[in-house]
Amino acid sequence: MANVCFLLADGYEDSEMKNPYDAMNEAGHQTVVVGLEKGAELKGKKGTVAYTSDFSISEVKVDDYDAVIIPGGSAPEALRVNDEVVEFVKQANEQGKVIAGICHGPQVMISADILKGVNTTSYIGIRDDLKNAGSNFLDQEVVVDGNIITSRTPKDEPAFIKEILNKL
Template sequence: MKDLSGKKILIMATEGFEELELTGPRDLLGEAGAEITIASVDRNPFRGRVKDEPTIWVQPDKLIGEADAADYDALVLPGGVINPDQLRTNEEAIALIKAFDEAQKPLAAICHGPWLLVEADVVKGRKVTSWPSIRTDLKNAGGEVVDKEACTDGHLITSRNPDDVPAFCEAIAAAVAG
């Protein structure tokens, strides 16, 4: 993986994230030298899932409303069904995604995380991938859906599932390192 020393990566998540889709990028990109910040809807710890079974707790570093795209080199959006479904109704979360997109900074979503890209209206005309059950949503939003472990279209990076985390992180690192 590329050296990410001096780079800052924001992970946005809440209750019900898929464990490996948050911990994988946090750990792998952190080991490559990136400073990782986790933003959530409130300051309370929130719980992950593995196949819908509750697992680890994560303590957020800041509120989503306190995060500014100008302060980070990339935004990572883990999946899980519950996590993105909750965040897609959060105006601050959607505004932050739009800010990363407008700044053309790496914007990475995995599994059900691309639901947030649909909500932020940043999919039209782009190649994307996701968990199979939301691919119709991506198509309806104007995306060109492909089936591969990591899909990069400009600054937009998407992946399908927890098995794709290593390729997802490599794609994020390549985009962040420039």
């Protein structure tokens, strides 16, 4: 079974965390929530779910994980300005780990500068940011390009989850 790291900060899209997280656990994978601080209570923007971070980003090593999942909402904005988060995602990509982002999740990948020449999708609001990062934006429910998996919105979660599970 795989070790899956969820990168999370306050204000994530509730279902984009809950549904992939539950699906990974149901499939028997080991999951951890990594935040900017250990033990922080992280609330979804709709208030339907909350998670406590198992580790801070400064405590984790990329080598310990097979996949990194980045839910959307406003959380990626808080994550992408943290140098340790950006370096973690950069290293995960260098090691060919699965990196999956939905909605605004790819913002962290943009900051890690790992999307040049990569096919991606996202929430329409960051489409131009993806293009400016050198990505080929596709308006599809899920796009898989090598180790990178991206999706648009909560309605695309089933396809997003399916592709993550396929990769693991």
